[in-house]
Amino acid sequence: MDASSAAPEGAIDSLTGLLQRDALLAALRDAATPENGGGQPFALLALDLDRFKTVNDTLGHAVGDALLRAVGRRIRTAVRGGDLAGRIGGDEFAILMGHPAGEVAAQALAARLVELIGRPFLLDGHSVVIGASVGIALFPFDASEPEPLLRCADLALYQAKAEGRGDQRRFRPALRARAEARRQMESDLRAAIALGQFELHYQPHVELGSGRLAGFEALLRWRHPARGLVAPGEFVPLAEETGLILPIGEWVLRTACREAAGWSDPSLVVAVNVAAAQLARRELAAQVKSTLAATGLAPERLELEVTETALLHDVTTATATCQELRALGVRISLDDFGTGYSSLSRLRSFPLDRVKIDRSFVTGIATEAESAAIVRAVAALGSSLGLRTTAEGVETPSQLAELEQNGCTDAQGFLFSQPVPSARVEALINRIAADRQGPGDKEAIAA
Template sequence: MIDSVTELEALATGIAIIDGDNVITYANTTFARRLNIEVLPRRLTDITLPEARSRDLLEWQLRDIGESALTIEIAPGRTLTFYIGARRDDQRMVIVASGWPRREESTLDLAAQLDPLTGFGNRLMYAERLRELEATGARCAAVLVIDLDHFKQVNDTLGHGAGDELLVLVAQRIRASTRGNDTLIRLGGDEFVILIPEEKRREGLEALAARLVNLLGRPFLVNGHQINIGASIGIATLVGDSEQLQDLLRHADLALYEAKHQGRAGHYVFQSQLEQRAFDRRAFEVDLRRALGLRQFTLHYQPQTSIRDERVIGFEALIRWEHPTRGRVSPLNFIPLAEEIGEIASIGRWVIRKACEQAMTWRDERLIVAVNVSPAQFVDDTIIDVVRDALAHSGLAPARLELEITEGLFLDESEAIMRRLWAIQELGVAIAIDDFGTGYASLGYLNSFPFSKIKIDKSFIQAEPSPRASALVSGILAMGSNLGMATTAEGIETAEQYHQLEQEGCSSAQGYYIARPMPADQIADFLDQFAPPTAQAG
């Protein structure tokens, strides 16, 4: 079957994409040559035809939004068959051939193998090309899988039309960087594949990948908007650690995952150990999906104390995963995965509900319970219902619940996010900014919502003492005071850190210097025996 521009020309088949006004937005070289098209864009019905009747027939055929075929005379004694694809998203594909092709060169078969948006092949073409390589006994091949970074943000902010235009521009840059016998595939969404049929040294493949990363990292202009994305690329070669042609795409995908894991906007070449790593990750994912149902999660609580009143004012709920064979799994290891695979919603719902239930057992009804909430839990209005249901189920007073969110929640500056925050606050629940100073660069969000508290990240508290570090903490404390927000310093480990924060007017303290996180059943004893840090120091 068809695998490259070179073979398309050999089959005398041309491909073009037209928009809703029948304007040609893309044409391969064969199409352009067959119809004497030198400049794009151009209306398909404006091509030079010897008779007005031929143009009328073509215009009439184009009125039908479904699939159709038409053979017309384009020059004296010369005809072309136009296969016109069904209209989709205000676009359609047009294929031209010299009469009806032979069965083995059917334009209908070709149409099924093409992506109408970019003119690249699709999964069917990739599979067909792989079968051809296997039939010839090919022992040299390589696959590059290209995934665009931050493409979803383009669709979310500018719309899918702009996203489609961006994909067309991306395809043009990929095409310009490859050779005629490379097979170009759009797998779907924002993922592309380059299948290189002959041996190529690893250095050459990495040079191609680096060039593509550079090209796709340059700005695009779509509808007057400058768009900056990036690309991550995975590489697999048949002459490397991949032994079978059928393994190439899977191995390149594993390499792509590693490239993204290492920070995106880069490339990675598949190595055999990635398969074991993928197997381990899959097993870890399965265990995580089962953990909630098997009741392997528990909550520990770290106290927060008022520096001025020298009393415990509440506890932060911290999730713990006790696995029967893995032992205690750090939240730093499983929370990102839970966000990635969509488990964070159910885990987060359990944490809020369980924290409210356990807070109701504390004797002092003034104590608050603080719960961390992932940005992924704010993707829809469900978070509002989760909070409301947890309060109703437990009977906890809303004023005793505090949700801690990170600055990353405000990256997309979504009105929906702010609406959900306001809805939660209207329930009577406080909302604090956690890990302040480590995320979002703009401080505008502090002026858009009445946050109850700023939690200063422990990296500032535990930094090597210096005038600069002290000035940063002092600045955050002063800002909180001026905005009428309480401040909590987390990660306090020494008396020196505690007393420095006390002198600078910090509202409350949290860290190992106060107490380590503890199971729920130890809280009562802790409160009975609690001695203020100043008493400890004395």
């Protein structure tokens, strides 16, 4: 249905030709209200474009607008004669399927929309490929009021995006409980920032061959008042989604530098993880400079760990920021290498000092020829580029021996120590030093 054919003037979104948000919500209220002739079962679809922001950022807003116009045309092609489609946000849409419209019909339309929008768009000489995710809610089964029904469709949409995008999901009551848990965790995270509930634990990394302690990686932990110690995998993704990773990241940097400045061995490096959102901000180098000055930590003792995803999100900004950090004397490390899609040679334009090989390759290095070959290739390429290579997740002496044989320069993992609180760092420094002075057997490191 072409919404403009039945809607009053001013109710149509000029860019897409679909209903504006207010007009669609008014139609949704009418459909749910018996007094207005509604009240019959119907379906509501919430649709969001995948990778639209990337198009806007890389090709410009003019191409982004052309893409929205083309999407509007495809949506109008897909919907039935009695359906209403509207644009309710920047790249967010909703389709009100009139009665009769049950789950089967809604899923069929959702599949059609995903398929249509997933086809390439030819815009201003560019072939643009995006996608769409769709959430489905049914009236009155999922909610009997317009706003709650839209929230149900949105929750199903978020689930579709969380499970890989480019697909559809039907609302289920469990999604409401997950949303509430997410809302509660976000509230708790904000409280954690204000109340100082975070702490850092430190895991050592050692030089292979000599067994010398080279430094520690600072690892974030959250001491929740009810849940106890919470690992970062449980809250960092939400912190990144909500932007809370920025104040948390500032606290981590400041705390790691302050605590490292107090270690008895002034040669030890402290490695701090930097999120993509932090790297994307041009003021990161200035923030690091002021932190070093405030804590008294020498710049060469700080190593910032970034992922290839963060580096490639905005190459221009990332390159400039890394160059500014290197000019300060700070080291740059590429974390979790091998989990993305980039080659090390593609990343050599960045001023890197170290590559950290993901634990997934280390786990099978003593038993799988493929893992050993990958580690050997990364270590060789790293060496040719003047980079140190650190293997993560080392747990056994056999893995350690293979890593050394395959050319890695450093290692980190439970074989040497689990992450320890700041109060136990000095004892760990002394223990590793004592191990080096004892018998040369590397297994003694794990004692």
